[in-house]
Amino acid sequence: MKTVAETLTAHRSIRQFKPDEIPQTIIDEVLHEAIMGTSSSGNLNSYSLIVTRDPERKRRLYELHSEQEFVLQAPLVITFCADWYRTRQWLELRGARDNFNNFLGYQVAANEAMLISQSVTLGFEARGYGICYMGTTLQAMQEIADYLNLPETCLPITTIVVGVPDEQPERRERLPMRAYIHDETYQEVSPSELEELYAAREESGWQRYMSMPHLRALCEEGGITSLAQMYTSPYKYDPDAYAATSQQVLEALRGRGFLPSTPGLSQTEE
Known part of the structure:
Protein backbone atom coordinates (compact mmCIF):
# COMPACT_ATOMS: atom_id res chain seq x y z
CA MET A 1 0.00 0.00 0.00
CA VAL A 164 -9.25 0.04 -11.68
CA PRO A 165 -7.69 2.68 -13.97
CA ASP A 166 -7.64 2.01 -17.69
CA GLU A 167 -5.57 5.08 -18.54
CA GLN A 168 -2.48 6.89 -17.31
CA PRO A 169 -3.15 10.60 -17.78
CA GLU A 170 -0.46 13.20 -17.30
CA ARG A 171 -0.35 14.95 -13.96
CA ARG A 172 -2.18 18.28 -14.08
CA GLU A 173 0.00 21.28 -13.42
CA ARG A 174 -0.42 23.51 -10.38
CA LEU A 175 0.49 27.15 -9.88
CA PRO A 176 3.77 27.84 -8.03
CA MET A 177 3.43 27.23 -4.28
CA ARG A 178 3.70 30.94 -3.52
CA ALA A 179 0.36 31.44 -5.25
CA TYR A 180 -1.38 29.43 -2.53
CA ILE A 181 0.61 29.98 0.64
CA HIS A 182 0.44 33.28 2.53
CA ASP A 183 2.63 34.14 5.51
CA GLU A 184 0.57 35.39 8.47
CA THR A 185 -1.89 37.44 6.37
CA TYR A 186 -3.20 37.37 2.80
CA GLN A 187 -0.65 38.80 0.39
CA GLU A 188 -2.13 40.39 -2.72
CA VAL A 189 0.04 40.18 -5.83
CA SER A 190 0.73 42.82 -8.43
CA PRO A 191 -0.38 42.43 -12.06
CA SER A 192 3.19 41.56 -13.06
CA GLU A 193 3.43 38.93 -10.32
CA LEU A 194 0.06 37.53 -11.42
CA GLU A 195 1.35 37.28 -14.99
CA GLU A 196 4.36 35.33 -13.72
CA LEU A 197 2.27 32.99 -11.56
CA TYR A 198 -0.04 32.03 -14.42
CA ALA A 199 2.46 32.01 -17.29
CA ALA A 200 3.20 28.27 -17.32
CA ARG A 201 -0.43 27.33 -16.63
CA GLU A 202 -1.71 29.50 -19.47
CA GLU A 203 0.69 27.94 -21.93
CA SER A 204 0.24 24.28 -20.96
CA GLY A 205 -3.51 24.54 -20.31
CA TRP A 206 -4.18 26.29 -23.60
CA GLN A 207 -2.10 23.74 -25.49
CA ARG A 208 -4.08 20.92 -23.87
CA TYR A 209 -7.42 22.39 -24.91
CA MET A 210 -6.18 23.16 -28.41
CA SER A 211 -5.09 19.53 -28.78
CA MET A 212 -8.78 18.52 -28.62
CA PRO A 213 -10.24 19.08 -32.12
CA HIS A 214 -13.82 19.70 -30.95
CA LEU A 215 -12.75 22.29 -28.34
CA ARG A 216 -10.37 23.94 -30.76
CA ALA A 217 -13.19 24.31 -33.28
CA LEU A 218 -15.52 25.74 -30.63
CA CYS A 219 -12.92 28.25 -29.49
CA GLU A 220 -12.19 29.37 -33.03
CA GLU A 221 -15.89 29.74 -33.73
CA GLY A 222 -16.49 31.66 -30.49
CA GLY A 223 -13.42 33.89 -30.72
CA ILE A 224 -11.85 32.37 -27.59
CA THR A 225 -8.13 33.12 -27.65
CA SER A 226 -6.82 32.42 -24.14
CA LEU A 227 -7.13 29.96 -21.26
CA ALA A 228 -8.83 32.55 -19.05
CA GLN A 229 -11.44 33.25 -21.74
CA MET A 230 -11.98 29.50 -22.12
CA TYR A 231 -12.71 29.08 -18.41
CA THR A 232 -15.61 31.54 -18.47
CA SER A 233 -16.84 30.72 -21.96
CA PRO A 234 -20.06 28.81 -22.75
CA TYR A 235 -17.86 25.72 -23.20
CA LYS A 236 -16.52 25.56 -19.63
CA TYR A 237 -17.76 27.54 -16.60
CA ASP A 238 -20.32 29.83 -18.17
CA PRO A 239 -21.23 32.67 -15.72
CA ASP A 240 -24.86 32.55 -16.83
CA ALA A 241 -25.03 28.82 -16.18
CA TYR A 242 -23.30 29.28 -12.83
CA ALA A 243 -25.90 31.89 -11.82
CA ALA A 244 -28.71 29.50 -12.74
CA THR A 245 -27.10 26.60 -10.87
CA SER A 246 -26.52 28.81 -7.84
CA GLN A 247 -30.25 29.51 -7.75
CA GLN A 248 -30.98 25.78 -8.05
CA VAL A 249 -28.68 25.05 -5.09
CA LEU A 250 -30.45 27.70 -3.00
CA GLU A 251 -33.80 26.16 -3.89
CA ALA A 252 -32.50 22.72 -2.90
CA LEU A 253 -31.34 24.09 0.46
CA ARG A 254 -34.78 25.59 1.05
CA GLY A 255 -36.52 22.41 -0.08
CA ARG A 256 -34.46 20.25 2.30
CA GLY A 257 -34.89 22.55 5.30
CA PHE A 258 -31.50 24.27 5.45
CA LEU A 259 -32.91 27.70 4.55
CA PRO A 260 -36.24 29.41 5.25
CA SER A 261 -38.78 28.63 2.56
CA THR A 262 -39.61 32.35 2.38
CA PRO A 263 -36.52 34.50 1.67
CA GLY A 264 -35.91 37.06 4.39
CA LEU A 265 -37.60 35.08 7.18
CA SER A 266 -35.80 33.03 9.79
CA GLN A 267 -37.07 29.55 10.56
CA THR A 268 -38.37 30.76 13.92
CA GLU A 269 -40.36 33.54 12.20
CA GLU A 270 -42.19 31.27 9.77
Whole structure:
Protein backbone atom coordinates (compact mmCIF):
# COMPACT_ATOMS: atom_id res chain seq x y z
CA MET A 1 0.00 0.00 0.00
CA LYS A 2 1.26 3.50 -0.83
CA THR A 3 2.17 6.02 1.82
CA VAL A 4 0.17 9.24 2.14
CA ALA A 5 2.94 11.17 0.36
CA GLU A 6 3.13 8.60 -2.45
CA THR A 7 -0.65 8.64 -2.82
CA LEU A 8 -0.86 12.41 -3.03
CA THR A 9 1.95 12.77 -5.55
CA ALA A 10 0.53 9.96 -7.71
CA HIS A 11 -3.01 11.40 -7.84
CA ARG A 12 -4.67 11.68 -11.23
CA SER A 13 -8.34 12.09 -12.11
CA ILE A 14 -9.28 8.86 -13.88
CA ARG A 15 -12.04 8.84 -16.48
CA GLN A 16 -11.52 5.42 -18.04
CA PHE A 17 -11.93 2.26 -15.99
CA LYS A 18 -11.55 -1.48 -16.40
CA PRO A 19 -14.65 -3.57 -15.58
CA ASP A 20 -12.97 -5.24 -12.57
CA GLU A 21 -15.14 -5.30 -9.48
CA ILE A 22 -13.84 -3.95 -6.17
CA PRO A 23 -13.95 -6.62 -3.42
CA GLN A 24 -16.42 -5.80 -0.68
CA THR A 25 -13.68 -6.28 1.91
CA ILE A 26 -11.70 -3.45 0.30
CA ILE A 27 -14.72 -1.15 0.24
CA ASP A 28 -15.43 -1.93 3.89
CA GLU A 29 -11.81 -1.31 4.91
CA VAL A 30 -11.56 2.02 3.11
CA LEU A 31 -14.85 3.36 4.44
CA HIS A 32 -14.15 2.20 8.00
CA GLU A 33 -10.67 3.76 8.01
CA ALA A 34 -12.01 7.02 6.58
CA ILE A 35 -14.85 7.34 9.07
CA MET A 36 -12.63 6.49 12.03
CA GLY A 37 -9.83 8.81 10.93
CA THR A 38 -11.58 11.95 9.65
CA SER A 39 -12.06 15.00 11.86
CA SER A 40 -15.62 16.02 12.72
CA SER A 41 -17.20 19.04 14.39
CA GLY A 42 -18.32 17.94 17.85
CA ASN A 43 -17.87 14.33 16.75
CA LEU A 44 -21.38 14.54 15.31
CA ASN A 45 -20.22 13.24 11.91
CA SER A 46 -22.78 15.18 9.89
CA TYR A 47 -22.48 13.19 6.68
CA SER A 48 -23.76 10.06 5.01
CA LEU A 49 -22.34 8.01 2.13
CA ILE A 50 -24.58 6.44 -0.50
CA VAL A 51 -22.75 3.50 -2.12
CA THR A 52 -24.04 2.54 -5.57
CA ARG A 53 -22.98 -0.61 -7.44
CA ASP A 54 -26.19 -1.80 -9.10
CA PRO A 55 -25.84 -1.24 -12.88
CA GLU A 56 -29.38 0.06 -13.33
CA ARG A 57 -29.08 2.51 -10.47
CA LYS A 58 -25.71 3.64 -11.83
CA ARG A 59 -27.35 4.25 -15.18
CA ARG A 60 -29.78 6.68 -13.60
CA LEU A 61 -26.89 8.43 -11.84
CA TYR A 62 -25.11 8.53 -15.19
CA GLU A 63 -28.09 10.42 -16.59
CA LEU A 64 -28.17 12.83 -13.64
CA HIS A 65 -24.41 13.44 -13.95
CA SER A 66 -24.65 14.75 -17.52
CA GLU A 67 -24.11 11.30 -19.06
CA GLN A 68 -20.41 11.01 -18.31
CA GLU A 69 -19.38 7.57 -19.59
CA PHE A 70 -17.05 6.73 -16.71
CA VAL A 71 -20.06 6.54 -14.38
CA LEU A 72 -21.11 3.44 -16.30
CA GLN A 73 -17.56 2.07 -16.57
CA ALA A 74 -16.58 2.37 -12.91
CA PRO A 75 -17.90 -0.43 -10.68
CA LEU A 76 -18.49 1.89 -7.72
CA VAL A 77 -20.13 5.30 -7.27
CA ILE A 78 -20.17 6.99 -3.86
CA THR A 79 -22.33 10.05 -3.16
CA PHE A 80 -21.25 12.09 -0.13
CA CYS A 81 -24.08 13.91 1.61
CA ALA A 82 -24.29 16.72 4.14
CA ASP A 83 -26.60 15.02 6.63
CA TRP A 84 -28.09 16.36 9.85
CA TYR A 85 -31.24 14.23 9.63
CA ARG A 86 -29.79 11.37 11.70
CA THR A 87 -28.52 13.73 14.41
CA ARG A 88 -31.78 15.69 14.52
CA GLN A 89 -33.75 12.46 14.93
CA TRP A 90 -31.50 11.56 17.87
CA LEU A 91 -32.02 15.02 19.42
CA GLU A 92 -35.78 14.56 19.18
CA LEU A 93 -35.55 11.08 20.68
CA ARG A 94 -33.73 12.49 23.71
CA GLY A 95 -35.95 15.53 24.14
CA ALA A 96 -33.22 17.97 23.11
CA ARG A 97 -33.76 21.23 21.27
CA ASP A 98 -33.77 20.93 17.50
CA ASN A 99 -30.84 22.50 15.62
CA PHE A 100 -28.71 22.35 12.49
CA ASN A 101 -31.68 22.96 10.15
CA ASN A 102 -30.11 26.28 9.17
CA PHE A 103 -27.43 27.63 6.87
CA LEU A 104 -24.63 27.27 9.42
CA GLY A 105 -25.66 23.64 9.83
CA TYR A 106 -25.46 23.17 6.07
CA GLN A 107 -22.02 24.78 5.95
CA VAL A 108 -20.65 22.54 8.70
CA ALA A 109 -22.13 19.39 7.15
CA ALA A 110 -20.97 20.31 3.64
CA ASN A 111 -17.43 20.78 4.95
CA GLU A 112 -17.56 17.42 6.69
CA ALA A 113 -18.86 15.68 3.57
CA MET A 114 -15.86 17.03 1.63
CA LEU A 115 -13.47 16.00 4.41
CA ILE A 116 -14.73 12.42 4.44
CA SER A 117 -14.69 12.27 0.64
CA GLN A 118 -10.99 13.10 0.57
CA SER A 119 -10.23 10.47 3.22
CA VAL A 120 -12.12 7.86 1.19
CA THR A 121 -10.33 8.97 -1.97
CA LEU A 122 -6.91 8.58 -0.34
CA GLY A 123 -7.88 5.14 0.94
CA PHE A 124 -8.80 3.85 -2.50
CA GLU A 125 -5.86 5.51 -4.27
CA ALA A 126 -3.41 4.10 -1.70
CA ARG A 127 -4.62 0.65 -2.75
CA GLY A 128 -4.06 1.36 -6.45
CA TYR A 129 -7.62 2.29 -7.47
CA GLY A 130 -8.47 5.37 -9.50
CA ILE A 131 -11.11 7.97 -8.72
CA CYS A 132 -12.73 11.00 -10.27
CA TYR A 133 -14.73 13.68 -8.48
CA MET A 134 -17.92 14.83 -10.20
CA GLY A 135 -18.80 18.50 -9.91
CA THR A 136 -22.11 17.68 -11.59
CA THR A 137 -23.36 16.69 -8.12
CA LEU A 138 -24.14 20.33 -7.37
CA GLN A 139 -25.71 20.92 -10.76
CA ALA A 140 -28.20 18.10 -10.13
CA MET A 141 -28.35 18.38 -6.34
CA GLN A 142 -32.14 18.29 -6.02
CA GLU A 143 -32.64 15.51 -8.58
CA ILE A 144 -29.93 13.34 -7.00
CA ALA A 145 -31.40 13.95 -3.54
CA ASP A 146 -34.81 12.82 -4.77
CA TYR A 147 -33.42 9.76 -6.54
CA LEU A 148 -31.45 8.65 -3.47
CA ASN A 149 -34.44 9.24 -1.17
CA LEU A 150 -32.56 11.74 0.96
CA PRO A 151 -34.60 13.08 3.90
CA GLU A 152 -34.87 16.62 5.26
CA THR A 153 -31.56 18.37 6.02
CA CYS A 154 -29.67 15.89 3.87
CA LEU A 155 -28.20 16.88 0.49
CA PRO A 156 -25.53 15.50 -1.87
CA ILE A 157 -22.32 17.55 -1.88
CA THR A 158 -19.95 15.58 -4.09
CA THR A 159 -19.63 12.21 -5.82
CA ILE A 160 -16.71 10.00 -6.76
CA VAL A 161 -16.44 7.07 -9.14
CA VAL A 162 -13.96 4.35 -8.18
CA GLY A 163 -12.36 1.53 -10.15
CA VAL A 164 -9.25 0.04 -11.68
CA PRO A 165 -7.69 2.68 -13.97
CA ASP A 166 -7.64 2.01 -17.69
CA GLU A 167 -5.57 5.08 -18.54
CA GLN A 168 -2.48 6.89 -17.31
CA PRO A 169 -3.15 10.60 -17.78
CA GLU A 170 -0.46 13.20 -17.30
CA ARG A 171 -0.35 14.95 -13.96
CA ARG A 172 -2.18 18.28 -14.08
CA GLU A 173 0.00 21.28 -13.42
CA ARG A 174 -0.42 23.51 -10.38
CA LEU A 175 0.49 27.15 -9.88
CA PRO A 176 3.77 27.84 -8.03
CA MET A 177 3.43 27.23 -4.28
CA ARG A 178 3.70 30.94 -3.52
CA ALA A 179 0.36 31.44 -5.25
CA TYR A 180 -1.38 29.43 -2.53
CA ILE A 181 0.61 29.98 0.64
CA HIS A 182 0.44 33.28 2.53
CA ASP A 183 2.63 34.14 5.51
CA GLU A 184 0.57 35.39 8.47
CA THR A 185 -1.89 37.44 6.37
CA TYR A 186 -3.20 37.37 2.80
CA GLN A 187 -0.65 38.80 0.39
CA GLU A 188 -2.13 40.39 -2.72
CA VAL A 189 0.04 40.18 -5.83
CA SER A 190 0.73 42.82 -8.43
CA PRO A 191 -0.38 42.43 -12.06
CA SER A 192 3.19 41.56 -13.06
CA GLU A 193 3.43 38.93 -10.32
CA LEU A 194 0.06 37.53 -11.42
CA GLU A 195 1.35 37.28 -14.99
CA GLU A 196 4.36 35.33 -13.72
CA LEU A 197 2.27 32.99 -11.56
CA TYR A 198 -0.04 32.03 -14.42
CA ALA A 199 2.46 32.01 -17.29
CA ALA A 200 3.20 28.27 -17.32
CA ARG A 201 -0.43 27.33 -16.63
CA GLU A 202 -1.71 29.50 -19.47
CA GLU A 203 0.69 27.94 -21.93
CA SER A 204 0.24 24.28 -20.96
CA GLY A 205 -3.51 24.54 -20.31
CA TRP A 206 -4.18 26.29 -23.60
CA GLN A 207 -2.10 23.74 -25.49
CA ARG A 208 -4.08 20.92 -23.87
CA TYR A 209 -7.42 22.39 -24.91
CA MET A 210 -6.18 23.16 -28.41
CA SER A 211 -5.09 19.53 -28.78
CA MET A 212 -8.78 18.52 -28.62
CA PRO A 213 -10.24 19.08 -32.12
CA HIS A 214 -13.82 19.70 -30.95
CA LEU A 215 -12.75 22.29 -28.34
CA ARG A 216 -10.37 23.94 -30.76
CA ALA A 217 -13.19 24.31 -33.28
CA LEU A 218 -15.52 25.74 -30.63
CA CYS A 219 -12.92 28.25 -29.49
CA GLU A 220 -12.19 29.37 -33.03
CA GLU A 221 -15.89 29.74 -33.73
CA GLY A 222 -16.49 31.66 -30.49
CA GLY A 223 -13.42 33.89 -30.72
CA ILE A 224 -11.85 32.37 -27.59
CA THR A 225 -8.13 33.12 -27.65
CA SER A 226 -6.82 32.42 -24.14
CA LEU A 227 -7.13 29.96 -21.26
CA ALA A 228 -8.83 32.55 -19.05
CA GLN A 229 -11.44 33.25 -21.74
CA MET A 230 -11.98 29.50 -22.12
CA TYR A 231 -12.71 29.08 -18.41
CA THR A 232 -15.61 31.54 -18.47
CA SER A 233 -16.84 30.72 -21.96
CA PRO A 234 -20.06 28.81 -22.75
CA TYR A 235 -17.86 25.72 -23.20
CA LYS A 236 -16.52 25.56 -19.63
CA TYR A 237 -17.76 27.54 -16.60
CA ASP A 238 -20.32 29.83 -18.17
CA PRO A 239 -21.23 32.67 -15.72
CA ASP A 240 -24.86 32.55 -16.83
CA ALA A 241 -25.03 28.82 -16.18
CA TYR A 242 -23.30 29.28 -12.83
CA ALA A 243 -25.90 31.89 -11.82
CA ALA A 244 -28.71 29.50 -12.74
CA THR A 245 -27.10 26.60 -10.87
CA SER A 246 -26.52 28.81 -7.84
CA GLN A 247 -30.25 29.51 -7.75
CA GLN A 248 -30.98 25.78 -8.05
CA VAL A 249 -28.68 25.05 -5.09
CA LEU A 250 -30.45 27.70 -3.00
CA GLU A 251 -33.80 26.16 -3.89
CA ALA A 252 -32.50 22.72 -2.90
CA LEU A 253 -31.34 24.09 0.46
CA ARG A 254 -34.78 25.59 1.05
CA GLY A 255 -36.52 22.41 -0.08
CA ARG A 256 -34.46 20.25 2.30
CA GLY A 257 -34.89 22.55 5.30
CA PHE A 258 -31.50 24.27 5.45
CA LEU A 259 -32.91 27.70 4.55
CA PRO A 260 -36.24 29.41 5.25
CA SER A 261 -38.78 28.63 2.56
CA THR A 262 -39.61 32.35 2.38
CA PRO A 263 -36.52 34.50 1.67
CA GLY A 264 -35.91 37.06 4.39
CA LEU A 265 -37.60 35.08 7.18
CA SER A 266 -35.80 33.03 9.79
CA GLN A 267 -37.07 29.55 10.56
CA THR A 268 -38.37 30.76 13.92
CA GLU A 269 -40.36 33.54 12.20
CA GLU A 270 -42.19 31.27 9.77
